[in-house]
Ligand code: SF4
């Protein structure tokens with residue numbers, strides 16, 4: 001058995017509850033299971049996806065799974081090493097905005 005490794009979040013997500021239809025596809029697709037459907041209903045009568053607040057790896061799978069454009073946005077933390085090694089590029093913001 002491998003030792004437990006505590007992983008730091010590599011990003012986070014924001015859900016626009018005006019756009020989210022509560023389908024749950026992102027919840028099922030998220031590998032570290034850091035999304036859930038809120039217990040409360042949105043103004044549109046759906047249970048919107050919600051970030052648990054921890055564990056996001058900024059993989060972007062939820063973004064690519066979501067059928068509603070603009071419902072979920074992934075933000076990736078920029079590490080100092082990566083920032084030094086990689087010049088900023090426009091296409092990096094296709095699914096994630098570097099912080
Ligand atoms: S970016 Fe990846 S880890 Fe983060 S919420 Fe989306 S699917 Fe989960």
Ligand code: SF4
Pocket residue numbers: 015019020021022023024025026027048049065066067068071072
């Ligand atoms: S996949 Fe998109 S529309 Fe469906 S619950 Fe997730 S954010 Fe909402």
